[in-house]
Amino acid sequence: MNIKSLHHICIQTECYKESKKFYTEILGFEVIKETPNFHKRKYNTWLKSDEIMIELQTAKVSTNLNEWSSLNEGPVHISFLVKDIHIAYEEIKSKEYNSFKLKNGKEIYKVENGYLFKVKAPEGTEIEVRDQQGI
Known part of the structure; x- marks a missing residue:
């Protein structure tokens, strides 16, 4: 496999409006596509800053996310x-x-x-x- 670059990182959130505001207004990302009602999610939104992309999405309807912790495996x-x-x-x-x-x-x-x-x-x-x- 010849990986060229990181395409995006996906971030799930239960506080969509606050997270979207943080990534756009505080960090300067631009909304390039916001899709409501996306595969059982209230929102799936693509954000971009230069060549960096974030996929910001809400949890699937009727699903509760675990709170973030630095003790979780993964990123x-x-x-x-x-x-x-x-x-x-x-x-x-x-x-x-x-x-x-x-x-x-x-x-x-x-x-x-x-x-x-x-x-x-x-x-x-x-x-x-x-x-x-x-x-």
């Missing part, structure tokens, strides 16, 4: 690369969104190859924002 967070970590952080704060994860009492902290911060989306997804590609 733990999504990480986005930005040019300037401080500008990205201030942009989110200026929109009065304050659900940041602290490390050693700090919202922005140094890692081996740069800086990062983590913000929690309304449905619980942990979003990591970093300024360096290194691992």
